[in-house]
Amino acid sequence: MSAQSAKNADLTTVIGLEVHVQLETDTKIFCGCPTEPTDEPNTQTCPVCLGLPGALPVLNEAAVEAAVKVGKAIDADIPEETRFHRKNYFYPDLPKNFQITQYDEPVCADGELEISVGGERRTVGIRRAHLEEDPGSLQHVGGNIDNADYTLVNYNRAGTPLMEIVTKPDFREPEETRAFLEKLEEVLEYLGVFDASRDGSLRIDANLSLVPSDEVDDDGSIGTDVLDSANRTEVKNISSHKGAETALQYEEGRQKDLMRRGKAVEQETRHFNETHGSTVSMRSKEEEKDYRYFEEADLPPLQVSHWKDEISIPELPDARRERFQDEYGLSDEAASKLTSTKQVADFYEDVASEYDADLAATWVADELLGELNYRDMAVTDVEGRLDEVKRLVELVAADDITAKNAKEVVLRGMLDDGDAPDDIVEREDLGKTDADAVAAAVAEAIEENPDAVADYEDGDDGAINFLVGQVMGKTGGSADPGTVNQKLRAALDE
């Protein structure tokens, strides 16, 4: 039974991703023009990236190094020899009429990436990862892509190094793709080859098809013949993790609906409309053979398999997470949060090296990340102020201010108003009341409330809370309730 006629059978969703990531190099992949974004169009071009006659591409070593790092991180093979091909098509985003890319001999093959979905760890196979150049950018003026008056072209981006990472069809739920993309970005950022905050640095094409569930093997694998007989759609124009999940959920629903009504799913390319969260059919005229792939004779082959041994990569998130659990005694959840980006992990280790590891974990993973998240901010937004956060932890560690005030007044004030922690402490008079004042308030409270004291002495433990409240009132809330409680008991139990 083919997937197309499976309207009554249970269906399993099969998804594969092609992820384009921009590699962080100073210059373009085949010429020395800078990759740094600029608002001035066509100021970062040269004969190579403009495709002028006679210009010759020369490969950027840093792009190859980045590719080898990615290969190591995803445990891929770096073949003895790899080479570039020309992919020919007619569209003005590439002035040469072809894109230099890799075809049947990519720089990385057969890798994998471990992800965590709903608390379960899963391995996603990576079929290949290859280097290619980014096209330029087009603006359709006076309308949309179909009815614009004319087109403006900017080649500043043309030639920016990209890596295309192609997964095996290993995803079974749209949610899993989000987990994968988050993990992939995390790894790439750890490697220092990718900057997620850069506009357009991540672009995704996703393939989705439905196969009858009884064709899925017990180990979750699906035969090639089954996959080939199912019509799949390729969704283009996805630019975020959330977008991938939304586009695939829509596509899954659309295909199931068609099948339920006994209609066939057409094998086609679809365009994701982020605003509407839907996909629409996109007329794709080129077939594989129309690209007339052939070897790029201007670029000699690469033999860089030995670079895998020569280039080192930093400790990756999974390894670091495990080390944090062992070394700092953190829970899996806390360790995962703290290793989510390299910057957070580095900051945590910095704080934990000077203060208690648990206190550091609470302050970095819960308080700081929590407050940032609430404000839709990331650690990168407070990059220059991490010293201030560290100072705040110091104030808490030294017991100079209460944890409650530190979080609710100081941290929030720092993030909302941009003030320094010590200024807030002074302005709000948050310095903990000194021991003498607390002792005096305790004595007064006992003196003024004989009934409560009597209740406590008769075994009514709740009466202590009333007395704590009295002391807190006398000290203007700056005393630590735990300390007050202890002091009261000590005085009463004498």
Next chain:
Amino acid sequence: MSDDAATAEDVRHVADLARVDLDDDEVDDFAEQFADILEYFDALDDVPTVDTDADLVNVMRPDEEHDCLDREDALGNAEGTEDGYFKGPNVS
């Protein structure tokens, strides 16, 4: 003539991809020319294949910036420009 000589349909398909409008006469002309060109390549069938190692491998450059073209020069050959952009007809 080779077995897979270009047909009028091939020419229309390629012209469509290249966004070139051809009338029927032009299609026939190009079909003939395509066929001729493909025939030249038949000569390659007679050339023995040899397996040689590439003379050069790993030709790379350091990740260093060079000077870019002045925008005026970059746009110099363009028929249409606007505000520093290359300007052309709408392409879908």
